[in-house]
Amino acid sequence: MIDAPKTDTHVSTHEAEEDARNEDILIYVDGELRHRREAVVSVYDSGFMLGDGVWEGLRLHDGTIPFLAEHLDRLYEAAVYIALDIGMSRAELTRAVFDTLAANGMTTDVHIRLMVTRGRKRKPFQHPHLSIYGPTVVIIAEHSRPREDLGQRGIRLHTVPHHRGLPLTQDAKLNSHSKLNCIIALNHAVQAGADEALMLDPFGFVNTTNACNFFIVRRGEVWTSTGDYCMNGITRQKVIDLCREHGIPVFERNFSLVDAYGAGEAFVTGTFGAQTPVAEIDGRPIGSGGAGPVTRRIRELYKALIRREVEAAGAASG
Structure with missing residues (x-):
């Protein structure tokens, strides 16, 4: 007899109710909306290779992202600190977020992860000057409702x-x-x-x-x-x-x-x-x-x- 897998009794503050719709979401990757199975970045990307990037977590409530201005303030301030040019204005980035939500038909109870890295590198080393292709911008929006219990x-x-x-x-x-x-x-x-x-x-x-x-x-x-x-x-x-x-x-x-x-x-x-x-x-x-x-x-x-x-x-x- 094969033992059944042990039940994981651990939880986290990011526990969410299961939602099958997330299997078919479209993800924003550098200006394109791609199915989650095809939403990939290069192995030479600074974020994958070195953790060189910044991100924000956002929530969609009834068509609105509360405190969006504060989140963007924090994102752009962090980018300045690490000398990362996001390559998009606040208005352009905001439009990309809402375009991603619209493409997925999302209106509420959505968690959004907005990520910006220094982008693809010419060689697999840490020097920022090797990132010659511009930043990588990814927006993942998932149907996500926190567990009530x-x-x-x-x-x-x-x-x-x-x-x-x-x-x-x-x-x-x-x-x-x-x-x-x-x-x-x-x-x-x-x-x-x-x-x-x-x-x-x-x-x-x-x-x-x-x-x-x-x-x-x-x-x-x-x-x-x-x-x-x-x-x-x-x-x-x-x-x-x-x-x-x-x-x-x-x-x-x-x-x-x-x-x-x-x-x-x-x-x-x-x-x-x-x-x-x-x-x-x-x-x-x-x-x-x-x-x-x-x-x-x-x-x-x-x-x-x-x-x-x-x-x-x-x-x-x-």
Whole structure:
């Protein structure tokens, strides 16, 4: 008898409901829309060869991409930092995104990965001057709805020895294709039986997960890291702004694992999952083990913010 494969009990903040439509999506590759089986880039591409590129994750809600301007700001700022000419204006790139969505008949519950690399190289070495063919731009849009159960029961985190480094090594604010540090951290957490990794900053303070920004709730106060060593998350900033607007005490500060273990609630933020509760850290249950009252309130405030974005976009286009 052949043993049945083991069931993978691990989840992530990017868990989505299965959608068969994704088997036939069209993907934008350098100005062309190609079926996913034919959407390829060269083995000489800088992104494949060296992780030399930047990207953004976007969400489509009822025909609107909330906070698109902020996402493009971050993308173009990162491109300037790594001296990468995207080769398209913001308007051209925006049109390419919406053309990809239209070609796939997509209107809502879509996750978009927008990627730009330094492009195909003449020789397989790292010098940027070898990338002589111009940038590679890829847009992958998938039907993708976050799993409802994950938003209730939460994820398990494990603290790993791999930290988010100083800006003089690789600035965590860069949403770069070079994700190996985070992948190593995630593998460590999964091998420990958790879902994702909790990463510390260079001084041992709690910082972020391998994929999302991290928050705790203590005595009604919302705490997150100083932001010095984590991705400058757009959803993270929206949560901070919403807390300030609605009278929820929120602090960007240094805090340790002692504070995290003793928190009444914890959650992570990201474009895909918005706010996902944390059920346990290093085997220690956090609060009731799911979404607590403050987390639930923030989620409702965030949903209302998304609705306002959609309504404003509709009014502008009408």
